[in-house]
Amino acid sequence: MNATVNVVLFKSKTLADGSHPLMIRICKDNKKKYKSLGISIQPQFWDFEKNKPKRNCPNKDNIQTIISEKTKEYSEQIIEFKTINKDYTVSSLIEKVDTPITNNTVLQLFNNEIQRLKQENRLKTASTYKELLVSMIDFNKHLDIYFSEINIVWLRQYEAFLRKKGLSDNSLGVRFRTLRAIYNKAIELNIVKQEYYPFKVYKVSKLHKETVKRAIQKSDIEAIINYSADNEHARLAIDIFYFSYLSGGINFTDIALLTSKNIIDNRLIYNRKKTKKLIKLPLQEEALKLIDKYTNSTNIYLFPILSQFHKTEQQRANRVHKVLAIINKRLKDIGKELNIPIDLTTYVARHSFATVLKRSGVNTSIISESLGHSSEKVTQIYLDSFENSQIDEAMKNLL
Structure with missing residues (x-):
């Protein structure tokens, strides 16, 4: 009626x-x-x-x-x-x-969200939002528009624009998942009506492709460890890679933030920056040697990535980003020279840690074969929930 x-x-x-x-x-x-x-x-x-x-x-x-x-x-x-x-x-x-719709533009909400994320020290997410904002302005010339204008046609044209720039499906997926997230935020804040939501038809899931495995063989690990580095940057790159491999696949940001307070009774104890999960792992002899190698009384950090000069969260984030780029470049050069079949990065150490244990017969309930974003959290939960003796025994398979 x-x-x-x-x-x-x-x-x-x-x-x-x-x-x-x-x-x-x-x-x-x-x-x-x-x-x-x-x-x-x-x-x-x-x-x-x-x-x-x-x-x-x-x-x-x-x-x-x-x-x-x-x-x-x-x-x-x-x-x-x-x-x-x-x-x-x-x-x-x-x-x-009667529900008021706030006439915030796309640009205004982006700026508000980026500011909020920075205040919460979620700098990596803020950077992802900023990259998307710059990209959308590059495409649309300005974002003084309302969210209702971002419809299915707009999204398809933006996708075509990004593909022309050579972005991969997974890179496109990051952009569009971020855009979908901020569109949902706009609905939540009554900036745009639910009826205009374009992602019911435009499926972001189509942009996901399974990432190529980034794990290497034990023999490749040994070749990297034994590589004769000709400069201190290359040597540091190898040592960081090796330490990550030996220490539960700890990622680069968490390595950079380690201090002597994270070493208790020859165990590595830290909270992952990304998930806030408490990690407790045994430090093997070779890992302890690497820590001793870089111990410096003038620096509170275990590895020469950060220093007391980097006081703010933003300064630390900028420094980590800069050094990671240098180290990954050195690793890629080393990988090519050693004929390793994939691009060598610090993240390969993380994947290799899990895969080598799996191939050594370690139960999948302790270590997952894949360390992608969705399963990475599950892996960390398992690592933390088993008895230390089980983890200690499992990690003997690394060498």
Whole structure:
């Protein structure tokens, strides 16, 4: 049943001055509700047959404008419900019309979110949002637009733009998952209506491709360890790779943040920066030798990546990003020289740690074969939940 919307002078309620409130009346499915317009009129100035103010009504034009605008809002919302074939009640119609939509632009919300993430020290996520923002401005020339303008056509054109720039499916996936996340945030904040959500049709999942395995053989690990480095940067790259491999596949950022406080009774104990998960692992003799090699009384950090100079979270993040790029470049050069079949990076050590243990017969409940984003957390949970003796015994298979 269609809804009807009209304006009535509500005679059932009389105010102190003898006037009656002007109300919007919505009827649907034999139910009716009244919504005040915030205006009251003396009965002699209201035409009850035509339901409108008489010619001699004070402020007639202004009152008529308010009536027209409000009835139009309800009529347009009814049409919108019909267009998307969505059922509704009188209450849900009123709620939809009365819920204010904040007219924030895409640019404004991006800037707000980036600022919020920085304040929470989630600098990597803030950087991901910033990269997407720059990319979208490059495509659209500006983002002084509303989220409702980012529709399926816009998304497909943006995808084509990125593909022309040579981005892989997985890189596209990161961009579009981030865009989907901020679009959901816009809906949550009532910046855009749910009905405009384009990701019901535009599926981000199509952009995901299984990442090529980034693990190498034990013989390749040995070749890297025994590589004769010709400079200190190459040597540091090898040592960082080796330490990660020996120490539960600890990632580069967590290595950079290690201090002597993370070494207790020859065990490595730290909270992963990414997941905040507490990790406890035995430090093998070769790993302890690497720590001793780089121990410096002038630096609180175990490895020469950070120093006391890097005081703020942003300074540390910038430094880690810069040094990681240098180390990964050295590792890639070394990998090519050793004919290793994949690009060598610090992350390969993480994958190799898990895979070598798996190939050595370690139960998959202790170590997962894959350390992708989704299974990485599961792996860390398993590493932490088993007895230390089980982990100690399992890690003997690394060498």
